[in-house]
Amino acid sequence: MDRFECDYAEGAHPKIMEALMKTNFEQSPGYCTDSHCALARKLIQEACSDEEAHVYFVAGGTQANVCVISALLRSFQGCVCVESGHINVHEAGAVEATGHKVLALKGEDGKLQAETLDSYLTSFWADPNTEHMVQPGMVYISSPTEIGTVYSKSELEALYRVCQKFAIPLYLDGARMSYGL
Numbered sequence: 001m002d003r004f005e006c007d008y009a010e011g012a013h014p015k016i017m018e019a020l021m022k023t024n025f026e027q028s029p030g031y032c033t034d035s036h037c038a039l040a041r042k043l044i045q046e047a048c049s050d051e052e053a054h055v056y057f058v059a060g061g062t063q064a065n066v067c068v069i070s071a072l073l074r075s076f077q078g079c080v081c082v083e084s085g086h087i088n089v090h091e092a093g094a095v096e097a098t099g100h101k102v103l104a105l106k107g108e109d110g111k112l113q114a115e116t117l118d119s120y121l122t123s124f125w126a127d128p129n130t131e132h133m134v135q136p137g138m139v140y141i142s143s144p145t146e147i148g149t150v151y152s153k154s155e156l157e158a159l160y161r162v163c164q165k166f167a168i169p170l171y172l173d174g175a176r177m178s179y180g181l
Helices: 014-023 035-047 061-072 114-126 153-165
Strands: 077-082 102-105 135-142 170-173
Touching (some): 061 135, 114 135, 114 153, 153 170
16 A cells, blocks of 8 residues: 655665665765765756756755745745645644744645635635735645645646736645655
8 A cells, every 4th residue: 555644654765775875984074065965956957957056955844845935925924725734734833933824724635726725815815904914925735745645737737827816826845746756
């Protein structure tokens, strides 16, 4: 049985363990200044077709989410996600510690539905008191979700269209993407 609900529930693939064993006794300066990080940075720049792209490595997914979300949001904005979303349930308030509220909406099978998002954003902007409320500034989803469901291409496209309609970014946390594939 394949289970996709948590990336911490499995050990490492044998090829990863093999690669770690090959480099186990290497000494390096650390803090992303070693040759392995330099190569990874170069490969990412090539994949992005931008040799000047700034690539930063952080310790984990929570730190990556905090960096991206706090960089994209203005001080008065929050991040919309599904109630079971990783940033709402499993990251110990890391996003909210930056001063940005997590705006959780009901989902279906762990997924945020485009219709739900559109209805929420439409209602928010129709409310005459919006200047007194946390403004939705972006949308966060993870795929696979916290319960192991995977967004279809059409679901992602529908969410993206809603985000475009309201001129807010759609952020896909792909921390578990490789095993969801």
